[in-house]
Amino acid sequence: MRRTLKVEGMTCVNCARTIEIALKRKEGVRDVEVSFELGRVKVDFDENKVSEEDIARTIEELGYRVLEEEGGKAESYLLLFSGLSALLITALMFYPVPYGLYVQFLLSTLVQVFGGWKFYKGAYNSLRNGVAGMDVLVSLGTTGAYVYSLLTLLGFIPGSPFFETNTFLITFVRGGRFIEERAKKRALRLLKSMLTAQHSEVSVLEDGNEVRKNVRELMRGEVIVCRPGDLIPIDGVVVKGRGYVSEAVLTGEPEPILKEPGDRVISGSILEDGLLEIRVEASYESSYLSKINRMVESALSEKPRIQRIADTVSHYFVQAVVVVSAATFFLWVKLTGSMEMAVQFSLAVLVISCPCAMGIATPLAVVVGISKALSRGILIKKPSSLEVFPLINAIVFDKTGTLTEGRFQVVRYELRSSEALDIAYSMESFSNHPIAKAIRDFAKKNGARKVELVGCREVLGRGVECGEYFIGEYEDENIPEDVWKAVALRRNGEVLAVFYLKDTLRQEAKFVVSEMKKLGLTTILLSGDRTETTKFVAKELGFDSFFAEVKPEEKKEMIKGLQEEGLRVAMVGDGVNDAPALAQSDLSFAVPHGVDITKQVGDVVLLSGVAKLPESFRLGKKVNSKIKQNLVWAFLYNVVGIPVAAGLFYKYGVYLKPELAGLLMALSSVSVVANTILLQAGSGRD
Template sequence: MNNPNTITFPVYGMHCGSCATNLNKAFDRIEGIESQVNLATEKATLTFDENNNKRPLATMIMEVLSEKGYQTDHQTIKFEAEWSCSSCVESTLKAIKSHHLVIDATANFATKTLQINTFAGISTKQFITELIALSPYPLTHKVAITTQQQLQNKQKSEREKQRKENMSLVIALLLSLPFWAAMINMLFSDTPLLSPWVEFAFATPLQFIIGARFYKGAWNSLKGGSANMDVLVILGTSAAYFFSLFLLLSNTPSHLYFETSSLVIVLIRLGKYLEFRAKQASSKAINALSQLQVLDALVKKGKTFKRTLIEEVQVNDIVQVAVGDKVPVDGIVIEGNSYIDESLLTGESAAIQKQQDAQVFAGTLNGDGTLLIKTTAVNEQTKLHNIIQLVESAQMSKAPILQLVDKVSAIFVPIVLLIAAMTFTVWMFTTGDLEQALMHSVAVLVIACPCALGLATPTAMVVGTGLAAQKGILIKDINTLQLAHKLKHIAFDKTGTLTKGQVAIDDVTAFDSQFLPFLLAMQQSSKHPIAKAVIAYCNEMDITAEQISQPQNIHGKGLHGRFKEQDILVGNRKLLSHFDINVEQQLANHKINIAADQNVIYVCYADSLLGFFSIADELRPESHTAIGELKELDITTTLISGDKHSVVQAMSEELGINSFYAEQTPEQKLQQLSLLQKDGLVAMVGDGVNDAPALAQADVSIAMGGGSDVAKQTASMTLMHDDPQLIAMAMKISRATWTTIRQNLFWAFIFNALAIPAAALGYLSPSIAAIAMSASSLIVLSNSLLLKRTRLK
């Protein structure tokens, strides 16, 4: 082989030697490949010659694995890119995807971030260098933020970049002041305010120092085989500048256009500055979360605690968290008692008591007690880091409408160049005036700046997902934001979603004053959830327990005890029947009828019924409002639960839910959701493992923040605190975002459709074209940023 390369990657799903042999043969059938598949280590090693393959090797490897039914681990590599328009993005993606080991690549112009998907374990320095060399635009490898120090370095870099941007803009505005004064003077006098050589002196640094970034961007674009907005800027301003310089040096008596080239540079530079500030604002949600990360932790080493860098903390380490410190990792409390402020993660204002076996999360603030915790997740596995990744992923993903905009932008520049060339040719042919033909073609180039089309739309998406994050709604991908505004139906699980997921005492009926004292006495020694609910209820009622003896649990039935040599029973009908108590007759004596399927607990003493109560999963206080707000948004609702028919029906009627399905298994939930989808897009809201299949089936899946990890991993949207009102909030944000995008696209397309012909026909001078172009970009950009001021209840 010539120029051989070797990669090794894991392969999962092989069961026997023949599996490895067959996969080995499949790889060897790829031209230019020699493979070795090891069943014991579950790894494949490929030696290949990249020059022998017309298609990227990664694509062929994935096709073989998919065909054989095997899987491998992937790795994501991120870069920061120096782009100036959306066509820069397209040319970069095209170049990067040509690398033989790149599985896929995605980019976001608004955040200037490139994300590459490849095989795990091959991101060597050589691989990174190859990717950077392939790109027509400068790339900087982006290391994941895992410590406070890294965040500080990033913020320092951003502040330095902002300082340079501010200084560059100030210099540009100062150098342009004489030209603004000259233009105002032209309105009142025919005598030029500036001499030709003074204009030249001010225009030159504007053209080649302030405008250097546009020359650099244009060169990179052309080198990459495309023509972006920078090409338009440089063609237009260079034509005006050098034509004026020619007239000046040849001493030709004619109007010079130094002010045109200069003001175009300054106005576009102003637009770039505003774009830069908008991008900074869009990343505030990520920065705010990143600031919660800590630099080190006190880790138990032998008999002492040593301060250890956070990257070196391992799962199952014992970590000490002092009073007032941030929790450095996710873990379980093994010793101590304290209150933890989790408001920055969950939105809950009240501190939460944490004691033994309680779970704590990185980034939360410890209150008044020292805690020892056993780590369960560190660094990139923590809940905090996952939240940061969710927000970044939402901003990285690209909705179909953005893909359309990028495609339009990619072909827009060549079309504009053709129109400019035709404008020059027609004006030159019809008038014979070189100066006039040049100025009209320059006006076309200036007015056609695609900033409004290429930037304002993704900025609206970034602002929308950022606004959702600030409200406690994490959106995993922008496709979810796109679908959410079209939803007409939402299905809910009951327990833990519309209810608190906790047992509560309901409908207490007492026939004797000893009912609650006996009930409390029997439940004090129990750790059952019902016991906790009883104790909480009795404490609120200021009940004092009786002194009972011989309490014992009768599995599946209830509790039995003794008081003054008489039996005390607390339990269901089976328990009372076991002690030969006819509960139906005693209820009839009190003229009460209770359905057999109701969750009722009875209390008896000396064979006499003292009273009863029902148990229920208490509704969240926000559930009524949440369903009402969805109705106001013209969204119908369905309750799908595994609970009893009578319970589900009662809750549906109480909340005003349109329809319900009770006693549903996970498979039945999935089937019901599929039926609902026949009538349109459906969202599913759940929190448990049993909701995961339905969440995966839904068009938009929403998990409660306090739900199971499986539910949150399956869902495309997570509510950081368990408030169902956030569902309506998410719908409102989605609708507001897509309204803004439609407005932006309308203005961008309408502006270019009207302005380009006007410039070609001679109705717009280059100076006026520059002002109009910048104004259009600022209008749609400002419209996107107005999303931040959206009034949401």
């Protein structure tokens, strides 16, 4: 059984690792995928050995919450109490009142127990699972400040209590997380809405009445009712009504499309105006939206190389910080003999060094980038490809179906046998290639009928073979100039018919090639067509160079050859015949045909066509840039912050109190989130 749980409280990759390790240790759990970015845990388990309740209980024992609905009020109240307590304690420090120290102690204790409990649970469970995370540092820092203040209050050690320190620390850290969570929710709203569409309900017509059903319960042939604002959750055909449907979430195209009886609608579309009754054509699992969801979920489970490095650094960084903090304490005790100063500086080191900003720098940028791309009709299947975009300096385009409409038309023909049209029609029925479809449609239009043939098989990239018959490309010196492709039907080598075809260039093709050149890429056209046709297309669209008459199995070697010349190569193809070449390229783009995207190979799928290619490059480079900006900021923050917190510049009057260190630590995480959200604010052409 496979279940997806919504989990609250994960703040960094170490939280996700803690949950993953704990669940994998349970008997009966086969696989675990944890996404702290989406607040989601996916578990594949044997229900005979472990229950869903056991899994939820394990997660909650780690200090996190498994949610039924969106919460957050308790966190708001606790944050408000912590903040007011910190301010009151500070006021009592400046305006002494009878028993003021004991009031400070009481408030500090309440905040430490109730506000800090979350950090204690997180620290205990992460350490139990061999992971050192942010909660460990916060727990050590706040506990150290509280215990020191308590000991001075009781007179066990000299010095003055500073109960405001632990209360401010807890307030700032929880406040930072509070802001971070809400910023992340805002940034991920689109992606979450798509990934949770599988849990929505729809209105289904039964005996003239509307009943509510979960989208997963829908069966082929049932009729659902959609009203303005409704998400169309399933692929289907309009049987009644008229309405304007927006497919922007899927294709990036902003203009709504009028749908009438007989028109097909795609799951994930939104009905903006009108009322539609839609007959279900496929189950949710087979729907377009579900296929995209699975691809997105697969993408989110993959970590780019730079994120894996950051995760490892973050883990060991926590251990190093504890050592530095201890060294700071003993060094200041030895140099000054002041326990108070030593405690203040060592606590400041612990708190300011929390690697939360480093932990969220990459995954948040990746998930926001995927969300932004999806809203623009670009499906990034491999997050690791985001690291490759800036490295690409050459791009190869397949011609047919990518730069052309892929809708060939027979413009002239020669029949040298009376049965040739029937045989050609029957043979081309074994292929889905655009040329085969064109010949099949032409033959049917001209009265062709199917005949019985034996031993038929498609020879990939060549044609169709049926015993003694073969239909495939025809080469002849006398092919007219206005013809793009010539296909001949042969029987034991004898030509029975020749079909001359022509395709149409896509309207956006010239613009795309021009934009890619503006981005500094060398543009190359790769085609299996004859030299004259390929040369004409390359010149018409403005390509830097072209390769013609390249067989499908040779395309991969062509890409490899370009790479051996020192080029980092991206390729754009239709994702079927070009699969080997796409796999060989450093970065691959597939242009889907129709709504079946399950067969598409490639790192990126251009859902709304090749027109989105330039935008995908700009967005990919921006995401990569944001990742680097976030990591540089997180790194510099610690490089500068730790020495200052440790008191290296104290003699110059520059130092940090622990509570200020806590504020800066919280601000560092919020700044990373804010910087990442700018990805959503900008346009693809920025």
